[in-house]
Amino acid sequence: MKVVEEEFWERIATGDTSALAELYDSIGTKLFSLSYQILNDRWDAEEVVQDAFAALWKKPQAFNPQKGKLTSWLMVLVRNRSVDRYRSRKRRKDTASLDTVLEVHPADESEDIPSSASQTDEKQLLGSAIENLPPKQIKVLKLSYFKGLTHPEIAQELGISLGTVKSRIRLGVEKLRLSLPNSLR
Amino acid sequence: MPDLEQTLIDYSLGLLKRKDSEEVETLIAKDKQVAQQFSVVQDSLCLMGTSARHAKPNDDLKARVMEICESAKPEITPHPLELLNLAPALPIKRYIGGGASVDLGDLGKSDLKDRVNRLYEGMLELRDLVCGTSAASEGDLSELCKSADSISVELPKHNSVCSNGVSSVPHEQAIQSFLRTQLTSLPSMGYFLKKIREGFGNAGDARRLFYLRRDQMKIMRASFADLDATLLAEDEKLRLHGAGLLRTKWWGAEHSYYNRPGKVMCGNFFEGPVTERCVEFAEYDSNLYCFANLLGSKSENGGFQIELDNSKIPECVLATLSAITSSENHSELKDIIVKKYHRETMDEDGYLAHLVKSSISRAFQLSTTSEALNTKLLGCERTGNQTLLWFVWPAILPNHGGGEATTSNPLQ
CATH class of the missing domain: 1.10.10.10 (Winged helix-like DNA-binding domain superfamily/Winged helix DNA-binding domain)
Known part of the structure; x- marks a missing residue:
């Protein structure tokens, strides 16, 4: 898996837009789900994901394959940016209660059926x-x-x-x- | 090595101070074993992230991501040479917005005051219908469609704003404040509301309405101090606004000055803060809307490109908007920009340019609006088959003390 991800990254670093599209297809929904869970706001979560992909595209060298997997790096990036945004909102007293975010969410019925083993x-x-x-x-x-x-x-x-x-x-x-x-x- | 692992976890969660983060980064860079351990910590935390409840993004997110990548070509439009030699004198104290604010009472006895109040209430009604937790944000527009007709948003008709009691307002600054609430984000909002009302809208339109409504309310509060004093107090707090906010909002967006829709592309956007407070951001945004409306209405296909650069003019941010235009439309735009202000004869296009000139004069503490034009702090030029509109704004210097706190996130 790591090898595949490194290939993605190498292609992205050379400006291959199809690699970015494939990366989005493989991890976009996961990144959005993570950000949405933290922020509970669709527009905010979309912005975070959009910015994360833009950051990778604009500055691919920010990721270093020596330090781990690309997807893990992106998850951390999206998590940290979402938390920043959440804190910023919290300071403006515009946030959901702790319980909303921490409640256990059963699997969504509309969840996509896993497309592969x-x-x-x-x-x-x-x-x-x-x-x-x-x-x-x-x-x-x-x-x-x-x-x-x-x-x-x-x-x-x-x-x-x-x-x-x-x-x-x-x-x-x-x-x-x-x-x-x-x-x- | 539990201590090292703890440090790597804290680092990944953005809990370390900057100095400690830098030490960890050095350690990771020079010690392969530490790098390996860091990689494992990240993978473990990634599992936490994957445990988030499944949520499907709207279909247009991928399109926007791809647009970002395909249009991120720096400086598609060459800048005129005269622009590159600018070195404006900066005021000792940086302008942080709020200078265009008046009270509603300054509108005099006209019904304009009621119109502003009604419009703001309409924006409040619209808020919950288009926010990021609304049904519309998930693609279900039924509630928004149903309510769109009854929302008390009085949309201006093209070329009717200036002839509607504005000239009777005694206070010059109040006229500008009123027109800022009518001519900046509102015409585009009217376009999207109409689309929704006619049943042609989608989640992307709801998203665009969300941004336009938010900007409209900020612009209104920055224009009339007593409209919503509580929220204005929030807007006046020190809070850095980055260029990224503008890029995210404009990238790939559809914009329409009344019924002239077009696609917005973003070229080169620097990374860093543009304004210090919401009230300043509202004024900056208002300038962008004014030029976007002028250029969009005269461009060949309604579309235009925006760039924000902080490297061309010393200690300033240069905003440029460019579009392919016919030579006739370019001449018309140039005339609008250089036109002198005459209250009795000024039309909407003239006011769009005048609002920007006034704002730039405030930002650089100039004595007249024509000085802003003469010193090239805003302008209109032709390069090839494109018209370029620009304005210059004092930059926030790197050693700026205040602003938005963030996590000490090592990965951003």
Whole structure:
């Protein structure tokens, strides 16, 4: 997979627009879903995704294949930009409640049917990865990942110590890591 | 190495301070093992991201992404040489908008005050119907269609604005404030509302209405201080607005001055802040709308291209709008831009140019609007078969102290 992604990136770096179109087809919806979960606003989420692709196109060297996969990099980029925007909105007192973002969302009935076996595998892998996490770790990870709360903010929100927040995040990430295929660990 | 892993997690989540982020980046760059560990952390966090509830973007998002890539060719329009030699004198204190604001009472006894109030209320009604959480944003326009007829948005008719009680307003600045609320984003909004009302709209039109409505309200608040004092207080807070905001909004957009739709392309856009506060952004936006309306209505196909550059003129941002025009239309545009202000004879096109001249005069603290034109801080020139409209705005310098806080995100 990493090799395929590197090919995408190399083609994008040479100005191949079809590579960008293919990349959008493979990950656009995931990036949008992530941003939409954080922002709960369709226009904002579309802007973030649009800007992320524009950033990659304009400055492909911002991604370094030595440091990981292109899709992981894009997910982090979109997550961080969405969190920035969410915080900016929050400062303007224009945000949804914590509960809206943290509630458990059942699979959408209109969800696209996975178009390939690898997508099905990925969903199963992901499902078990998250399910295997203790609820306390999931909660802390979600507050950090989807809400962009800092460690002290999470500690205050949940009434736990800073050290507990850090260790729950670290252990959570470690468990997610163990669910990755061996080739990626 | 739990400490290193924790640091890499914090770095990926944008929780580190800039200095610490830089240290991590150095470590990743020089130590392959750390780079490998960082890669694993990112992949693990990517799993979290993939757990987000599935949501399908609107179909036109891909088209917009591709348009960005296909049109991101720098400087399609060559700039006239005289423009490249500009070195305007900058005011000691940077202009941060708000200088065009009057009170509604300054409109005198005319019914214009009621029109402004009604229009603002209409914008408030429209807000929930086109926002990013609306049914329209998901492509279901039934509610928007149903409500579009009853929303009290009084849309101006072409060439009727200036003849409708405006000349009786005693306060010169109030005339400009009123016309800013009528001639900038509103005509294009009328075009999209009409489309929706006639049942031809789609989610992309709802998105365009969302931007136009937002801009319209900001422009209205920046024009009349007592229209919505609470939100104006928010608009006046220090908050940097980047060129990216304008690029995202205009890129691939359909724009229409009354019923003359055309496609907007974005060329070179620098990365960085353009304005310091919403009120300044509203004024900057208003200038762009004025020129977009002028040029769009005279371009060959209604379309035009926008570029924002901060490297050509020292300590200034240069906004250029260009389009293919006939020589007749170019001459007409040039006449409109250089035309002297006469309140009694000024038509809508003349006012579109005059609003920009006034704004530039405020930004550079010039004593007259004609000085802005004479010093080339705005203008109209022909290059090949294209007309180029431009205006210059004082830049925000890199050592600017305030602004929008962001996460210490190492990846942006």
